[in-house]
Amino acid sequence: MTQSRSTRGLQTRIVRPEDQITPGFEAFTVPVTRASTVVFPDLAAMRACDWRNDGQWRYGLHATPTSLALAQRLAVIEGGNHALLQPSGLSAISNVYFGLVKAGDDVLIPDNVYSPNREFGDWLARDFGVTARYYEPMIGAGIAELIQPNTRLIWLEAPGSVTMEVPDVRAITTAARARNVVTAIDNTWSAGLAFRPFEHGVDISLQALTKYQSGGGDVLMGATITVDRELHLKLKSARMRMGIGVSSDDCSLILRSLPSMQVRFAQHDRSALALAKWLKTRPEIATVLHPALPDCPGHEFFERDFTGAGGLFSVVFDGRYTPAQVDTFCEALALFSIGWSWGGAQSLVVPYDIASMRTAAQWPHRGTLVRFYIGLEEEDDLRADMEQGLAKLASAA
Ligand SMILES: Cc1ncc(COP(=O)(O)O)c(C=O)c1O
Numbered sequence: 001m002t003q004s005r006s007t008r009g010l011q012t013r014i015v016r017p018e019d020q021i022t023p024g025f026e027a028f029t030v031p032v033t034r035a036s037t038v039v040f041p042d043l044a045a046m047r048a049c050d051w052r053n054d055g056q057w058r059y060g061l062h063a064t065p066t067s068l069a070l071a072q073r074l075a076v077i078e079g080g081n082h083a084l085l086q087p088s089g090l091s092a093i094s095n096v097y098f099g100l101v102k103a104g105d106d107v108l109i110p111d112n113v114y115s116p117n118r119e120f121g122d123w124l125a126r127d128f129g130v131t132a133r134y135y136e137p138m139i140g141a142g143i144a145e146l147i148q149p150n151t152r153l154i155w156l157e158a159p160g161s162v163t164m165e166v167p168d169v170r171a172i173t174t175a176a177r178a179r180n181v182v183t184a185i186d187n188t189w190s191a192g193l194a195f196r197p198f199e200h201g202v203d204i205s206l207q208a209l210t211k212y213q214s215g216g217g218d219v220l221m222g223a224t225i226t227v228d229r230e231l232h233l234k235l236k237s238a239r240m241r242m243g244i245g246v247s248s249d250d251c252s253l254i255l256r257s258l259p260s261m262q263v264r265f266a267q268h269d270r271s272a273l274a275l276a277k278w279l280k281t282r283p284e285i286a287t288v289l290h291p292a293l294p295d296c297p298g299h300e301f302f303e304r305d306f307t308g309a310g311g312l313f314s315v316v317f318d319g320r321y322t323p324a325q326v327d328t329f330c331e332a333l334a335l336f337s338i339g340w341s342w343g344g345a346q347s348l349v350v351p352y353d354i355a356s357m358r359t360a361a362q363w364p365h366r367g368t369l370v371r372f373y374i375g376l377e378e379e380d381d382l383r384a385d386m387e388q389g390l391a392k393l394a395s396a397a
Helices: 010-015 043-048 065-078 089-100 115-127 140-146 169-178 229-241 248-280 299-305 323-332 379-396
Strands: 082-086 106-110 131-135 151-157 182-186 204-208 222-226 285-289 312-317 336-338 347-352 369-373
Touching (some): 065 222, 065 248, 082 089, 082 229, 089 115, 089 151, 089 229, 106 115, 131 140, 140 169, 169 182, 248 285, 248 379, 323 369
Parallel strands (some): 106 131, 106 151, 182 204, 336 347
Antiparallel strands (some): 082 222, 285 312
16 A cells, blocks of 8 residues: 555655656756656656667666757757767767777778877777778878778868868768768867868767867867767667766756857957968968968868868977977967867967877978967967067077
8 A cells, every 4th residue: 555645754755755846947058957767657668768769768877858958959060960978079989989890890090180099099909909090181082092891980080180181071981981981070170160071971970078069178078979870879889888978967067158159169260360370470480280271281171161260270380499499489378378178268289299199191390380279368468478489489599
């Protein structure tokens, strides 16, 4: 016999409160729904719950209304049908590998790829019986010659987020589709705003939401976005097997930032392009690697395929400056902090030793590469800061 509620002990009434949240509360915000256990009205509903359907709640690890709201918005931004959230951009990368690649398979990776992706490929090759081969990012249709019968996955990054080459995405995806090979692009640089990968034949778009989507430098998250449901389910199944999920609190932080992302991106883009053009006039700088400027390899593909650039670009210092002198410049900057990642409000700077990172291609530049992320500070203040940093470089020389 069911016990009447009022006769239950206090502890039971605290654990299972009898109050009902007032329905009909409407707001622009998505509530934060935290849960591990999701309860079903009856066993029939529990048994009918299918993990493949995104809107069927099964267990908090897999999805909550908060995480699904974020996933759906990301799919809309990118022009896809499905998005799968991951606790970091790198875990979205590793999930693509785990979802699609097995021992005996081959993977093609651009030589300029985000280096932890490269390290992941090397790890699979060393310990898991997969071959990982690196291709010259400007290879274009020539990728066809590298595709083998066991090639399962081709990575792209557009542009390479340090050396900034913009690949001919359409040429690579056309060759891949002709041989039934899945393509995955790290589309983080464009935030999914300035480049629409599915219109260029890409199968999986990957975002490190840690960057522009978060916008605050305070959340780590990643996502893969797909048009094809079967592909989404392969990735979803891999994520489920590995016990990976995201917190609704983190999702709500990103949901809060998404409405301002496009406006922020446009502002980063304006300041970054202006500063890149100014750096091009400076005698200390040999080359400006900004996809919107002609010195950047693949500039023609940027012009053809992209609608904007955001805040991230690189320069190569004149070869007469030693790496130590370029370090002096970086450390002299007051408004550029030294640190990885990007997408927040604050400007960042990092010098790179590119020659030691490349294998497939000869790095053509002699000087040191420095990557800038242009934040939301005033453009004039950033220019003045760079100017005083360059003056220190000259005196250090
Ligand atoms: C191009 C690119 N992809 C992916 C990632 C990984 O993102 P996360 O830091 O969220 O793992 C990064 C991080 O810097 C990145 O630069």
